[in-house]
Amino acid sequence: AQSVAQPEDQVNVAEGNPLTVKCTYSVSGNPYLFWYVQYPNRGLQFLLKYITGDNLVKGSYGFEAEFNKSQTSFHLKKPSALVSDSALYFCAVRDDSNNAGNMLTFGGGTRLMVKP
Template sequence: AQSVAQPEDQVNVAEGNPLTVKCTYSVSGNPYLFWYVQYPNRGLQFLLKYITGDNLVKGSYGFEAEFNKSQTSFHLKKPSALVSDSALYFCAVRALSLGGSYIPTFGRGTSLIVHP
């Protein structure tokens, strides 16, 4: 079965500390992996994606993610968290719908709370 999992509902980190938001996936074939962020009362915004190439992907707002094929993971990281990073983060992976289309399929989301 093709799926994406975000094992943590919530991540708490102090401002200035490094943060990690975890994502693991299960797909057949090449994974296409994405991270999106949702600020309160707003739509999702693209952060970064991995399609092919370097395993370390750099994205918006200082975020990066590392594609790890052996661990089937695509964890989101940032060296120094800001209070303004507090938001809901979604990992997505290409998956096959019941209708036979490849569509982005999203995890349940992880709430990141950065404390001052």
């Protein structure tokens, strides 16, 4: 079975400071990992993904995420936060093993609050 955990319900950061939103996962095969952002009253927007290759993945709006196999983590990062980054962030995982199907499992979400 696949699962994903976002241990923080909310992350607060001052504008201009670096931000990290944590995500850990569990799969039986190899993970496909994703980050999505949800602004108020909107659907989810794709930010970035890790399938294979470089552990550091760069995505939209200056975000990046680092895949760490030994720690089974895929934390989202940005060097300098903007107030407009304030939103709900979801980590998601898919197991690439044959019996996992196409199901994407989402974490519980982390609300990012960037204060001026």
